[in-house]
Amino acid sequence: MASPANASSASRSKRLTLVQRWRGGIVALVFVTLLALVWEAIVRADFWPQYLLPSPATVAARVLDGLRDFTIPRAIGYTMRRIAIGYGISVVLGIALGVAIARFHLLEQSLGTLVSGLQALPSITWLPLALLWFGLNDTAIIFVVVLGSLLAIVQATRDGIHNVPPLYFRTARNLGASGLAMYWRVVLPAALPYIITGMKLGWSFAWRSLMAAELIFFTPGLGHLLEVGREFNDVAQVMAVMVVIVFLGLVVDKAGFSRLEQMVRTRWGLAGMSE
Amino acid sequence: MNFRLRPQEPPSAASAAPTPAPPKLSFSSVTKGFDGGRGWTPALEDFNLDIQEGEFVCIVGPSGCGKTTALNLAAGFVRPDSGAVLVDGAPIARPGPDRTVVFQEHALFPWLTARQNVQLALEFAGKKKKEQEIVSRFWLRLVHLEKFQNAYVHELSGGMKQRVQLARSFAINPRVLLMDEPFAALDALTREVLYGEFQQILMGTRQTVLFITHNTQEAAILADRVVVMGGAHPGTIKAEFRVDLPRPRSFESPGVAEIAGKTLALLKHEPALLDAEGANGESR
Numbered sequence A: 001m002a003s004p005a006n007a008s009s010a011s012r013s014k015r016l017t018l019v020q021r022w023r024g025g026i027v028a029l030v031f032v033t034l035l036a037l038v039w040e041a042i043v044r045a046d047f048w049p050q051y052l053l054p055s056p057a058t059v060a061a062r063v064l065d066g067l068r069d070f071t072i073p074r075a076i077g078y079t080m081r082r083i084a085i086g087y088g089i090s091v092v093l094g095i096a097l098g099v100a101i102a103r104f105h106l107l108e109q110s111l112g113t114l115v116s117g118l119q120a121l122p123s124i125t126w127l128p129l130a131l132l133w134f135g136l137n138d139t140a141i142i143f144v145v146v147l148g149s150l151l152a153i154v155q156a157t158r159d160g161i162h163n164v165p166p167l168y169f170r171t172a173r174n175l176g177a178s179g180l181a182m183y184w185r186v187v188l189p190a191a192l193p194y195i196i197t198g199m200k201l202g203w204s205f206a207w208r209s210l211m212a213a214e215l216i217f218f219t220p221g222l223g224h225l226l227e228v229g230r231e232f233n234d235v236a237q238v239m240a241v242m243v244v245i246v247f248l249g250l251v252v253d254k255a256g257f258s259r260l261e262q263m264v265r266t267r268w269g270l271a272g273m274s275e
Numbered sequence B: 001m002n003f004r005l006r007p008q009e010p011p012s013a014a015s016a017a018p019t020p021a022p023p024k025l026s027f028s029s030v031t032k033g034f035d036g037g038r039g040w041t042p043a044l045e046d047f048n049l050d051i052q053e054g055e056f057v058c059i060v061g062p063s064g065c066g067k068t069t070a071l072n073l074a075a076g077f078v079r080p081d082s083g084a085v086l087v088d089g090a091p092i093a094r095p096g097p098d099r100t101v102v103f104q105e106h107a108l109f110p111w112l113t114a115r116q117n118v119q120l121a122l123e124f125a126g127k128k129k130k131e132q133e134i135v136s137r138f139w140l141r142l143v144h145l146e147k148f149q150n151a152y153v154h155e156l157s158g159g160m161k162q163r164v165q166l167a168r169s170f171a172i173n174p175r176v177l178l179m180d181e182p183f184a185a186l187d188a189l190t191r192e193v194l195y196g197e198f199q200q201i202l203m204g205t206r207q208t209v210l211f212i213t214h215n216t217q218e219a220a221i222l223a224d225r226v227v228v229m230g231g232a233h234p235g236t237i238k239a240e241f242r243v244d245l246p247r248p249r250s251f252e253s254p255g256v257a258e259i260a261g262k263t264l265a266l267l268k269h270e271p272a273l274l275d276a277e278g279a280n281g282e283s284r
C-alpha cells in the first residue's frame, strides 16, 4: 500500500536543500566581503592613483548616488525593455524553429546545419549588418540580441526533442495522441529540461550582446552609462555600473533560471541521487 | 458511462459458451522478423492465437521467444511481414487507444500528477474536462490512490506507478488491454496486493486482456488461459491450457501452485510431464 514514508522523506530532503542554499549564500557573502577587503588593501597600498583604482567604498557610494539620482534605474529600465523584447522574440522563435527542425528531416539537413554553423559567429559581429539594415536605433540593438540568443535556444530545443525517451512517443501514440496534441502535451513538456537549459544559456548570450551593443550605440542604457564613465575618465562610475550589471545577471540567473531548472529536474526525475 | 462495473459473473462463462462473433483479438498465421547482423531473422513465424471477448490470456515464455513482438503487433507499433492481426475482425493499422498498453515501467509522464496522467489519456480520447475529472477520480479510487491523485510521478512508488497505469488504461475502456510484464519490476508483496486489486477490477469489467510474463505463478493467478511459448527465431506456441480456478486467486489459492508447476514443466520442456498433462490440457 501507499507508504507515507515516501512523502516525509521528500519534504525532509527539500528542507535540506534549503539549508544548503542558505549556506551557499553565506559562503558567497563572506567571499565577496573578503574580496572587498583585499581590494581596499590594494588601494591603501597606493600602487595605483585613486582615480584609476577607486576604493570599494567609493564605488559603493557611486552606486547609491546613481540609484538616488535615478540615472541607474532609468538605464536599467531602457536596458530591461530591450532585453525583454529581444529575448522574448528569441524564446518564442527559437522554440518554434527548434521544433520544426526536429520534426522535419529536410529542415534538419538545411536549417539545422545553418544553425550549427552560425553559432561560430560571436553575436557582436552582427552589429555592422544591423547598423546598415536598421540604422542607429533600438531595432538594430534588438536584432543583435535576438541573433545572440536565438541559436542556443533553437539548438537546445532540437536536442531536447531528439532526446525525448522513445517510450513517451510510444505511450502517447498508444493513447491516441496525434499531431499537435502530441507535441503540445507530450513532446514539448518532455523536452522542457533541455529547453530551460537552452533558455538560460540564451539569456546570458542575450545579456552580453546587449551590453556590447549599448556600449557602441549612443542610446540610453547600462552600456551607455559605462561609455559615459569612460568619456569623463570616471573610473568609479565605470566600476559602479559594472557592479550593477553583475548583480542583475546574478539575480536573474539564481532567482530565475537556476530555481526553475532545479524544480524541473526534480519533477522530471532527473535530479541527482547522490545527495 | 463507460466505466460502470458490469455485474459479476464467472470469467470463463463467455469464452466457454459458443459465440459466433469474431475473436476480440486474433493473430492469423502471423510472421514477423527483423533485419539483424545475420540478415532477416524471424521472431514469430506462422503464429496463431485467438483471444475471445472477456478472456484473460497469459503468454509465458523464455526471453527472446517473441512475446513482446506479439504484443507490439497487437498494439500496432510494428506491422506483420505476412498474415494478419485483427481486433474485432478488423486488421490493425496503427497504435490506438482501443488497444491500450501497460508497459513495464517509465510510461507515465513525470511532469503530470497521477490524476493528470489519467486525464491526459481521456483528453486524447476527446472527453470533456468535467468527464475527464470524474472518470479519472473514479479509477484512481478503484486502484486505491485517492490520496495520491495530486502526487507527481517521482513521488510515487513502483507499485503506485503501475496502479496509475492500470487506472489510465481502464479509464479509456479499451477493447483489449495489452500488458507486457507490468509487475516484473515489483517485489512479491506489492505484486500480491496488485493481483488482488487487478482481479477485483477484472471481475467487474470483464476486460479482455493479453498479458505477458516470465512468472509462472503470476500466470496461474491471473489467467483464464495460459499460452506457453518456446524456442527463438522463431518462437512458437508449445502448449496452451485453460485455468478454471475460482477468482479472486492468490499465491495460496488451491490449484495455483499446481498450475504454476505445470507451466514451469512445459517451459522446461520435460517430455514426461508434457505427456501426463497432455490428456486434460491442449498441448501441441
Ligand SMILES: Nc1ncnc2c1ncn2[C@@H]1O[C@H](COP(=O)(O)OP(=O)(O)OP(=O)(O)O)[C@@H](O)[C@H]1O
Residues within 6 Å of the ligand: B034, B035, B036, B042, B043, B061, B062, B063, B064, B065, B066, B067, B068, B069, B070, B232, B233
Ligand atoms: N526492433 C528489433 N530489431 C531487431 N530484432 C528484434 C527487435 N525486436 C525484437 N527483436 C528480436 O526478436 C526476438 C524476439 O524479441 P522479443 O522482444 O519479442 O522477445 P521477448 O519474448 O519479449 O523477450 P523478453 O522476455 O526478454 O522480453 C529476439 O530475438 C530479438 O532479438
Ligand SMILES: [Mg+2]
Residues within 6 Å of the ligand: B067, B068, B069, B180
Ligand atoms: Mg519482452
